[in-house]
Amino acid sequence: MSVPFLDLKTQYKIIQAEITSALQNVLDSTSFAGGPFVEKFEKEFASFCQTKFAIGMGSGTDALWAALMVSGIGNGDEVITTPNTFIATSEAITFCGAKPVFVDIDEQTFNMNPDLLKGVISPKTKAIVPVHLFGQPADMDPIIKIAQEHNLFVIEDACQAHGAKYKGRPAGSIGHAGCFSFYPGKNLGAYGEAGAVVTNNAELAEKIKRFRDHGQTKKYYHSMIGWNARMDGFQGAVLSVKLKYLTAWNEARRKNAKLYNELLAGVNKVQTPIEADFAKHVYHIYAIRTKNREALLSVLAEKNISCGIHYPIPLHLQEAYRFLGCGPGSFPMAEKCAAEFLSLPMFPELTNEQITHVVNAIIAFGRL
Numbered sequence: 001m002s003v004p005f006l007d008l009k010t011q012y013k014i015i016q017a018e019i020t021s022a023l024q025n026v027l028d029s030t031s032f033a034g035g036p037f038v039e040k041f042e043k044e045f046a047s048f049c050q051t052k053f054a055i056g057m058g059s060g061t062d063a064l065w066a067a068l069m070v071s072g073i074g075n076g077d078e079v080i081t082t083p084n085t086f087i088a089t090s091e092a093i094t095f096c097g098a099k100p101v102f103v104d105i106d107e108q109t110f111n112m113n114p115d116l117l118k119g120v121i122s123p124k125t126k127a128i129v130p131v132h133l134f135g136q137p138a139d140m141d142p143i144i145k146i147a148q149e150h151n152l153f154v155i156e157d158a159c160q161a162h163g164a165k166y167k168g169r170p171a172g173s174i175g176h177a178g179c180f181s182f183y184p185g186k187n188l189g190a191y192g193e194a195g196a197v198v199t200n201n202a203e204l205a206e207k208i209k210r211f212r213d214h215g216q217t218k219k220y221y222h223s224m225i226g227w228n229a230r231m232d233g234f235q236g237a238v239l240s241v242k243l244k245y246l247t248a249w250n251e252a253r254r255k256n257a258k259l260y261n262e263l264l265a266g267v268n269k270v271q272t273p274i275e276a277d278f279a280k281h282v283y284h285i286y287a288i289r290t291k292n293r294e295a296l297l298s299v300l301a302e303k304n305i306s307c308g309i310h311y312p313i314p315l316h317l318q319e320a321y322r323f324l325g326c327g328p329g330s331f332p333m334a335e336k337c338a339a340e341f342l343s344l345p346m347f348p349e350l351t352n353e354q355i356t357h358v359v360n361a362i363i364a365f366g367r368l
């Protein structure tokens with residue numbers, strides 16, 4: 001038996017007829033850039049996130065960058081985030097001209113540790129970007145409280161957390177804005193590149209809409225310098241079809257995570273993920289922790305089980321961010337987790353047999 005890390009084809013086969021007809025509708029109407037299919041999806045996604053507005057974007061990176069730009073983040077500003085995330089989070093900060101300031105993570109959730117936040121706030125701090133890593137929301141209440149005390153923007157990186165909940169509230173709906181990626185492998189994945197910003201703030205929403213369309217108020221009248229960060233029509237149509245299934249797909253991921261947790265419970269030295277009391281986790285990634293990762297990875301690979309590492313090098317230790325001057329030891333928890341994380345196969349259509357096969361391979365390996 002082989003177990004892929006991700007299986008987009010099985011899911012596509014299930015919805016193939018609907019997708020084909022949705023794409024045909026876009027072709028027939030030639031609404032390729034923005035247009036009615038994107039607008040329809042924006043309404044549906046805002047409703048899904050329980051926000052007033054959703055703005056379709058070209059990618060999750062665009063969404064983060066636009067949300068920060070229109071919040072007025074710029075040269076000389078500092079924006080706080082965590083070092084164990086995908087580099088897009090900090091690239092968006094850097095491309096505003098601001099400096100990413102990292103704060104270490106909580107060992108249970110792998111998300112921003114709110115107790116450490118106060119220690120990194122400076123007069124230059126303008127915003128906090130909590131990342132809902134792996135599909136579990138960060139502990140937002142203390143983050144929002146500190147942000148309010150210091151008059152900071154909170155932009156949620158919800159790129160891995162479509163449908164996740166924090167104390168019953170949808171991820172992305174809690175800060176000033178929430179940013180989503182619809183990269184194909186995400187819980188809600190387009191068939192190409194796409195992203196979105198959600199917000200309850202009408203002014204932010206209007207500015208983001210303008211920003212994604214070259215700062216246009218009407219065609220060829222530009223009130224600000226923006227960018228081309230629009231969602232394309234095909235992606236809007238595909239996402240409308242797939243959004244209807246997202247809740248069921250997330251439940252399937254949760255069921256798969258539960259089975260992994262149960263089967264791995266007695267297994268020595270494997271740490272399974274913890275769902276915080278405040279969270280509804282949607283398991284974009286199911287990451288265990290092990291001290292003998294490299295050996296385990298190669299044994300799993302021999303048995304045709306594909307795994308991942310999210311992420312092997314925390315951002316402050318990446319070559320691209322060497323200029324920040326944060327050496328090894330700067331963020332001990334993020335570094336420890338980065339050395340131990342191993343992402344097991346996780347997608348809604350994963351079968352119980354496949355999960356059992358993965359766990360049996362881990363148990364047989366033994367040398368954990």
Ligand SMILES: *Cc1c(COP(=O)(O)O)cnc(C)c1O
Pocket residue numbers: 059060061062085086088089131157159160180181182183194195
């Ligand atoms: C995927 C991802 C992004 C970037 O999204 P793209 O659509 O690939 O640009 C940003 N942040 C996190 C945490 C992500 O997982």
